[in-house]
Amino acid sequence: DGGITQSPKYLFRKEGQNVTLSCEQNLNHDAMYWYRQDPGQGLRLIYYSQIVNDFQKGDIAEGYSVSREKKESFPLTVTSAQKNPTAFYLCASIPQRGGTEAFFGQGTRLTVV
Amino acid sequence: RKEVEQDPGPFNVPEGATVAFNCTYSNSASQSFFWYRQDCRKEPKLLMSVYSSGNEDGRFTAQLNRASQYISLLIRDSKLSDSATYLCVVSLNYGGSQGNLIFGKGTKLSVKP
Numbered sequence: 001d002g003g004i005t006q007s008p009k010y011l012f013r014k015e016g017q018n019v020t021l022s023c024e025q026n027l028n029h030d031a032m033y034w035y036r037q038d039p040g041q042g043l044r045l046i047y048y049s050q051i052v053n054d055f056q057k058g059d060i061a062e063g064y065s066v067s068r069e070k071k072e073s074f075p076l077t078v079t080s081a082q083k084n085p086t087a088f089y090l091c092a093s094i095p096q097r098g099g100t101e102a103f104f105g106q107g108t109r110l111t112v113v
Numbered sequence: 114r115k116e117v118e119q120d121p122g123p124f125n126v127p128e129g130a131t132v133a134f135n136c137t138y139s140n141s142a143s144q145s146f147f148w149y150r151q152d153c154r155k156e157p158k159l160l161m162s163v164y165s166s167g168n169e170d171g172r173f174t175a176q177l178n179r180a181s182q183y184i185s186l187l188i189r190d191s192k193l194s195d196s197a198t199y200l201c202v203v204s205l206n207y208g209g210s211q212g213n214l215i216f217g218k219g220t221k222l223s224v225k226p
Contacts, residue, residue, distance in 0.1 A: 042218030
């Protein structure tokens with residue numbers, strides 16, 4: 001079955017460490033997105049990519065980095081520069097430049113310990 | 114003005130009530146419109162797409178008014194299981210400052226016995 005997969009579901013990080021969240025899709029979608037959600041809050045855009053080897057900063061890109069070396073994969077690295085990384089991270093994809101629904105992964109819950 | 118604005122909520126209603134959610138969008142290049150449902154600590158899931166002609170799915174009715182840049186969702190005979198956060202989502206026909214997807218902050222609905 002086609003879908004979008006995030007891993008891990010839960011992740012614990014020590015302060016000062018970089019961690020990478022995985023997002024893979026086999027839907028042949030062009031655009032992929034990373035969002036952060038804090039308790040009781042809406043989705044905030046971190047980064048997005050509309051084509052391989054290209055990506056754009058969203059509203060809260062500081063302390064994060066991404067790559068898009070393959071169409072299927074859009075990993076997000078939470079760096080030590082991100083001062084408050086504990087949050088729920090959601091990856092989404094859409095099949096073309098616009099006009100269609102977004103498909104979401106199940107999310108990764110990151111906690112700093 | 115925010116690109117997608119929703120009622121701030123929360124909405125607390127008794128079972129069987131009819132509840133309406135409203136959403137306005139500012140970008141006239143918006144091409145497609147959706148309502149998503151998000152349960153606590155889960156990823157958003159598509160509830161329904163919204164068409165200019167209006168569309169209905171059981172107890173749910175969605176309407177779009179392009180001239181007023183306004184989207185609505187009506188839930189009739191609300192059930193306890195309808196308790197969730199409802200997200201208004203707009204998809205652009207080209208990449209804007211947030212890529213193609215613009216999310217509202219969501220409106221929380223609690224249906225009480």
